[in-house]
Amino acid sequence: MAEIKQISLFVENRPGRTAKVAKTLSDAGVNxxxxxxxxxxxFGVIRMVLDDPEKGYKVLKENAFTVSMTxxxxxxxxDTPGGLYDIVDALGQNSVNVDYAYAFVTxxxxxxxxxxxxxxxxxxxxxxxxxxxxxxxKEEIQAI
Amino acid sequence: xxxxxxPHIERMxxxxxxxxxxxxxxxxxxxxxxHSAFYRRKFNEAGVEPGDIQCLADITKxxxxxxxxxxxxxxxxxxxAPKSQVVRYHVSSGTTGKxxxxxxxxxxxxxxxxxxxRALTSIDLGSGDVVQVGYGYGLFTGGLGxxxxxxxxxxxxxxxxxxxxxxxxxLMQDLGTTAIACTPSYFLHMMEVAEKMGISIRNDTxxxxxxxxxxxxxxxTRKRIExxxxxxxxxxxxxxxxxxxxxxxxxxxNGIHVWGDMFLTEVIDPKTGEHVPDGERGxxxxxxxxxxxxPLIRYRIGDLSIMTNEPCECGRTHPRIMRILxxxxxxxxxxxxxxxxxxxxxVLMNIPEVGDHWEIVVDRKGPLDMMTVxxxxxxxxxxxxxxxxMKLKKKVAKDLKGVLNIAAEVDLVEPGTIPRSMGKxxxxxxxxxx
Numbered sequence: 001m002a003e004i005k006q007i008s009l010f011v012e013n014r015p016g017r018t019a020k021v022a023k024t025l026s027d028a029g030v031n032x033x034x035x036x037x038x039x040x041x042x043f044g045v046i047r048m049v050l051d052d053p054e055k056g057y058k059v060l061k062e063n064a065f066t067v068s069m070t071x072x073x074x075x076x077x078x079d080t081p082g083g084l085y086d087i088v089d090a091l092g093q094n095s096v097n098v099d100y101a102y103a104f105v106t107x108x109x110x111x112x113x114x115x116x117x118x119x120x121x122x123x124x125x126x127x128x129x130x131x132x133x134x135x136x137x138k139e140e141i142q143a144i
Numbered sequence: 145x146x147x148x149x150x151p152h153i154e155r156m157x158x159x160x161x162x163x164x165x166x167x168x169x170x171x172x173x174x175x176x177x178x179h180s181a182f183y184r185r186k187f188n189e190a191g192v193e194p195g196d197i198q199c200l201a202d203i204t205k206x207x208x209x210x211x212x213x214x215x216x217x218x219x220x221x222x223x224x225a226p227k228s229q230v231v232r233y234h235v236s237s238g239t240t241g242k243x244x245x246x247x248x249x250x251x252x253x254x255x256x257x258x259x260x261x262r263a264l265t266s267i268d269l270g271s272g273d274v275v276q277v278g279y280g281y282g283l284f285t286g287g288l289g290x291x292x293x294x295x296x297x298x299x300x301x302x303x304x305x306x307x308x309x310x311x312x313x314x315l316m317q318d319l320g321t322t323a324i325a326c327t328p329s330y331f332l333h334m335m336e337v338a339e340k341m342g343i344s345i346r347n348d349t350x351x352x353x354x355x356x357x358x359x360x361x362x363x364x365t366r367k368r369i370e371x372x373x374x375x376x377x378x379x380x381x382x383x384x385x386x387x388x389x390x391x392x393x394x395x396x397x398n399g400i401h402v403w404g405d406m407f408l409t410e411v412i413d414p415k416t417g418e419h420v421p422d423g424e425r426g427x428x429x430x431x432x433x434x435x436x437x438x439p440l441i442r443y444r445i446g447d448l449s450i451m452t453n454e455p456c457e458c459g460r461t462h463p464r465i466m467r468i469l470x471x472x473x474x475x476x477x478x479x480x481x482x483x484x485x486x487x488x489x490x491v492l493m494n495i496p497e498v499g500d501h502w503e504i505v506v507d508r509k510g511p512l513d514m515m516t517v518x519x520x521x522x523x524x525x526x527x528x529x530x531x532x533x534m535k536l537k538k539k540v541a542k543d544l545k546g547v548l549n550i551a552a553e554v555d556l557v558e559p560g561t562i563p564r565s566m567g568k569x570x571x572x573x574x575x576x577x578x
Binding site: 006008010011012038040042043045047064065066068070099100117 | 527529
């Protein structure tokens, strides 16, 4: 199964840099499904799930951004207390480490969506599958 | 394995070379005393006469000449030859005051070309090679100097000058350039542009030699350039006051041959002015033994290096100077510790995750000097895990501290944000107000 491609960007922490990213994607007609910014003083890393990651990667690269593509999991999460716990506990029990995660809700989706970057994506997929956790496909993310 | 341009001179036994230097030293001292009002006055003030110079060791009786003398005697007050004999002028940019003017007789141009003809032959260049001269033409000595030297050995010269990088790369391909002469920082920029154009210097061009100088650069930068392009990168040395670019390493890459029949090279302790022993670091001092429009006696050039008189394995007997370690005047003093930009470069070029472009910014926060090294992250160095990037920052800071003995802030910046230089790279911004 094709993994979901997250786009990550290295950006210096100065005014206008995030706007430049948003403008580049907007001009290319690429939609941002989810976004998170991790900052570390003078620089930060922007991580995004896009409706068209290949195109997004291409236009950002053309505009001289430092970009990388990372495989992540998009997991459907019950929007009730304990929803996150079920997922991360299953991964923890099976020694899959979560490097980072961020969540988003959409108007259409019934449930919250959790984006996970883990050290062993195949194993995470298996563990979560066994727990009957629904993992979104590339097409589903595109269609949100 | 290369040949010699002038085997008789280049392999001359040391005793013969010393005898030749002694003769030429005596004549040039007599010549400047007779022809330059500046030197006559200077020698008189120092209480020394041409007759006092009987052997090479007597050179220490002569006073030093400094850059400030050239400025004070602007434009041609130090010239020894009359205007009618001067066939060329070059003018150095006056970044720190008045510009300085240098002049050449017809013979001086010959000597300069001859010096480079020997140098270029020693790195396997000759007829059939195409030498792309990417140094500035005009008032700067780099362009025309290399141009004349390369023509003398029968190479085809492509006088592109500075800038217009994409066109330089196209011409390099179209004309089959085999050697390029430019600043190392400009070549790094060229590598970057070629990559963007989808051209591999290694596979898509015939380039085999780089002649890099006009700014200090490190062995680590050489390794980076050679590893990524497959060329041989050689160091070239010289400054406008003593003609321009004059000397290079030979194919052995173990020191720059400074032709003893043309120049007498000394290495001194910059504080005391005394000679340092062979193999020890100090300031270079040149006496032009065979230059007549503007001969200079014991000229303190301001560059720091190490000299050896051991003959080179290439068979040349002339003294060699090692890679320039920096300039007495580009040394930064940070919290009382001497820091050379070349040290910073050698640290950074050993870390593959950081790019080829960097700068040093010095500020004063209260009573404390703060040094920040800004360096570009490479595409391959980018991890989207913050922890990895913080680790990289720490590693750069730790390695810098290990070499410099002072702590530096490290800023990772986006590729392409450090200004690219076409000529000499400006690596240091000192915001301290003294």
